[in-house]
Amino acid sequence: MNAQAIKALVFDVFGTVVDWRNGVAREAAPLLQRHGLTLDPFEFADAWRREYGPAMNTIRNGQRPFVRLDVLHRENLDNALRALGVDAGAIAAHELDELNLAWHRLDPWPDSIEGLLRMKRRYIIAPLSNGNIRLMIDMAKRAALPWDAILGAELVQMYKPSPDVYTKTAEILGLAPHEVCLVAAHNGDLAAARNCGLATAFVPRPTEHGPGQRTDLEATQPWDWIAADMNDLATQLGCQR
Amino acid sequence: MNAQAIKALVFDVFGTVVDWRNGVAREAAPLLQRHGLTLDPFEFADAWRREYGPAMNTIRNGQRPFVRLDVLHRENLDNALRALGVDAGAIAAHELDELNLAWHRLDPWPDSIEGLLRMKRRYIIAPLSNGNIRLMIDMAKRAALPWDAILGAELVQMYKPSPDVYTKTAEILGLAPHEVCLVAAHNGDLAAARNCGLATAFVPRPTEHGPGQRTDLEATQPWDWIAADMNDLATQLGCQR
Numbered sequence: 001m002n003a004q005a006i007k008a009l010v011f012d013v014f015g016t017v018v019d020w021r022n023g024v025a026r027e028a029a030p031l032l033q034r035h036g037l038t039l040d041p042f043e044f045a046d047a048w049r050r051e052y053g054p055a056m057n058t059i060r061n062g063q064r065p066f067v068r069l070d071v072l073h074r075e076n077l078d079n080a081l082r083a084l085g086v087d088a089g090a091i092a093a094h095e096l097d098e099l100n101l102a103w104h105r106l107d108p109w110p111d112s113i114e115g116l117l118r119m120k121r122r123y124i125i126a127p128l129s130n131g132n133i134r135l136m137i138d139m140a141k142r143a144a145l146p147w148d149a150i151l152g153a154e155l156v157q158m159y160k161p162s163p164d165v166y167t168k169t170a171e172i173l174g175l176a177p178h179e180v181c182l183v184a185a186h187n188g189d190l191a192a193a194r195n196c197g198l199a200t201a202f203v204p205r206p207t208e209h210g211p212g213q214r215t216d217l218e219a220t221q222p223w224d225w226i227a228a229d230m231n232d233l234a235t236q237l238g239c240q241r
Numbered sequence: 242m243n244a245q246a247i248k249a250l251v252f253d254v255f256g257t258v259v260d261w262r263n264g265v266a267r268e269a270a271p272l273l274q275r276h277g278l279t280l281d282p283f284e285f286a287d288a289w290r291r292e293y294g295p296a297m298n299t300i301r302n303g304q305r306p307f308v309r310l311d312v313l314h315r316e317n318l319d320n321a322l323r324a325l326g327v328d329a330g331a332i333a334a335h336e337l338d339e340l341n342l343a344w345h346r347l348d349p350w351p352d353s354i355e356g357l358l359r360m361k362r363r364y365i366i367a368p369l370s371n372g373n374i375r376l377m378i379d380m381a382k383r384a385a386l387p388w389d390a391i392l393g394a395e396l397v398q399m400y401k402p403s404p405d406v407y408t409k410t411a412e413i414l415g416l417a418p419h420e421v422c423l424v425a426a427h428n429g430d431l432a433a434a435r436n437c438g439l440a441t442a443f444v445p446r447p448t449e450h451g452p453g454q455r456t457d458l459e460a461t462q463p464w465d466w467i468a469a470d471m472n473d474l475a476t477q478l479g480c481q482r
Contacts, residue, residue, distance in 0.1 A: 070415070124378055134415040137365055137390050149378050149391040154413070172395070174311070174375040 001199055001224035003237045008173050009119055009201075010128035010151060012160075012184035015208040017116075017127070017230075018106040018139065021045050027102030035091060039084060042210060047084050051076035056130065056159040066157040068132035074100045103131065104138035108145065109205065115230025116146055118239040126151040128169055128182060130159050161192030170198065183233065187220040194221070201225035201233055242440055242465035244478045249414050250360055250442075251369035251392060253401075253425035256449040258357075258368070258471075259347040259380065262286050268343030276332060280325055283451060288325050292317035297371065297400040307398040309373035315341045344372065345379035349386065350446065356471020357387055359480040367392040369410055369423060371400050402433030411439065424474065428461040435462070442466035442474055 014020045025041035028048075032039050055072040058064040077096055081088040088096065119125050127136050127145075129152045136150045153159050156168045170177045177197030184190050185205040194200050200223040206213055219226045227233035234241075255261045266282035269289075273280050296313040299305040318337055322329040329337065360366055368377050368386075370393045377391045394400050397409045411418045418438030425431050426446040435441050441464040447454055460467045468474035475482075 124382070133390060133392075133413050137367075137414075141365070141389060147390075148382060149374060149388075151374075155396060172374050173378075 005179060006123060006181045006199055006237070007175050007179040008124035008126065009181050009183055009237075010126050010169060011116075012182070012186060012189050013127045013129035013131055013136065013139075014103075014106075015205055016183065016185040016203060017112045017145065018108050018143065019205075019208070020049065020103070020106050021208065021210060023106035024048060024102045027105060028099060031091070031095060031099055037086060039086070044080070044084065046210070048073075048076060048080040050083075051079050060159055060162050066153075066159075068135075068154050069103075069130055070100065070132055070135060073103055101138070104135050105142055106139060108143050109229070111229040111231045113144060113146070115234045118231070118234035118241065119237065120146050120148065122237070122239050124148050124173065128152050128160070128165070161189055163192065163196050166193050166196040166198055170196075181224065183230075186216050190223055191221065194223075199224045201227060203227050203229060203233055246420060247364060247422045247440055247478070248416050248420040249365035249367065250422050250424055250478075251367050251410060252357075253423065253427060253430050254368045254370035254372055254377070254380075255344075255347075256446055257424065257426040257444060258353045258386065259349050259384065260446075260449070261290065261344065261347050262449065262451060264347035265289060265343045268346060269340060272332070272336060272340055278327060280327070285321070285325065287451070289314075289317060289321040291324075292320050301400055301403050307394075307400075309376075309395050310344075310371055311341065311373055311376060314344055342379070345376050346383055347380060349384050350470070352470040352472045354385060354387070356473075356475045359472070359475035359482065360478065361387050361389065363478070363480050365389050365414065369393050369401070369406070402430060404433065404437050407434050407437040407439055411437075422465065424471075427457050431464055432462065435464075440465045442468060444468050444470060444474055 011017050021042065024045035028044050029041040032041060032044065055076050059066055077100055078088045116125055126147050126149045129136060132154045133150050140147055151169050153165060156165050158164045167177060170180045173180060178199060181199035181201055182190060182193035183201040183203060185203055185208060190200040190202060202219045202223045204218060206217050225233060225236050227236055252258050262283065265286035269285050270282040273282060273285065296317050300307055318341055319329045357366055367388055367390045370377060373395045374391050381388050392410050394406060397406050399405045408418060411421045414421060419440060422440035422442055423431060423434035424442045424444060426444055426449060431441040431443060443460045443464045445459060447458050466474060466477050468477055
């Protein structure tokens with residue numbers, strides 16, 4: 001694959017650009033403590049994230065019209081607490097609403113900003129995330145993610161890995177699918193993008209799910225680029241330091 | 242109006258942030274010369290812009306499904322040439338396609354970048370333009386416009402001043418209309434935004450239409466803010482230098 005043929009790099013965000021697990025655990029810890037809950041904040045983060053896929057499935061399969069991720073996250077928060085044996089009703093709604101914004105306040109992996117800044121000089125860079133636009137704006141402003149635009153699920157009104165998300169994003173960019181490259185730490189996301197004709201770049205994030213992670217430790221297909229991190233990807237794509 | 246109540250500033254772009262007339266004239270001049278056309282490039286720019294409103298009207302009134310502005314600009318280019326007595330068919334399509342990108346390569350007014358950078362520290366800033374997403378991305382990358390996101394007509398699939406464009410943009414931002422302020426050099430755009438409950442800021446651009454401009458020379462309503470330029474607006478909004 002020739003890097004010259006690519007005009008835009010679009011990025012998975014949760015796990016690929018930012019570290020959701022440490023961020024959510026950090027944001028949840030004070031609330032858990034305040035309410036005398038002895039839950040491990042990392043277990044809580046994992047439980048909340050476990051609701052993510054199933055919640056989007058109801059929209060992907062047409063059971064439910066599209067709602068933005070902030071809405072799903074808030075519902076998932078109640079469900080996660082319940083699954084952990086916590087009575088969500090005993091916690092004030094405004095506290096849970098505030099905790100729901102934890103996803104807006106995630107930190108980038110150490111290489112993300114520098115890599116993005118390098119890639120931005122040569123390519124259009126944008127998130128192609130299931131996160132909604134306001135979530136991505138808040139995250140970018142706090143973390144200084146230098147996006148050229150906020151693309152993703154909310155524009156297309158559908159969640160990845162539904163094909164529309166990839167193909168309509170290329171269309172919005174006025175590009176052919178092969179001129180757009182998805183960068184992700186998840187083989188499944190890349191497989192869906194490749195099926196739609198997009199180019200693909202894998203950046204492993206072996207601690208996204210904590211020390212015991214067993215999935216997505218390496219590329220499971222010969223993706224167009226396989227990089228050690230965002231800086232290595234920038235180098236492979238010919239973007240100067 | 243209290244600047245503290247505002248969370249996001251959304252900007253009209255053509256005329257308000259960038260100078261379309263000089264930019265289009267500059268981009269058109271070589272093509273006109275190459276084809277031995279004695280048209281004044283500024284008259285040509287004005288003729289092209291005259292097709293803008295009528296073309297969007299067919300979409301605003303439901304006669305035609307939404308198409309992005311790049312498509313309308315390309316059709317308008319043929320119409321403008323025809324109106325000026327030029328045979329558009331005698332010019333190669335690829336030359337006209339290239340000229341159509343003139344709108345992606347407009348320069349900001351001298352105060353725009355500094356003002357935007359100041360406002361960005363305190364507010365979410367985004368275009369609320371009829372220009373499509375790719376057009377806004379290309380313009381921002383070339384001119385270093387520091388947008389937090391690209392909002393506007395293409396997201397909402399409708400053109401200003403239709404009310405949906407303003408109200409759905411506030412909704413996407415997760416804000417009440419009164420927490421969003423439209424910044425524009427056009428009283429009509431501001432009136433439509435105010436009707437939808439948005440706050441309003443007027444920045445005059447008295448040479449947008451050239452030396453003989455007669456419209457929008459001053460505020461025709463008591464807008465929430467009336468500023469001399471983007472820097473003055475930043476100052477009025479309490480954004481430090």
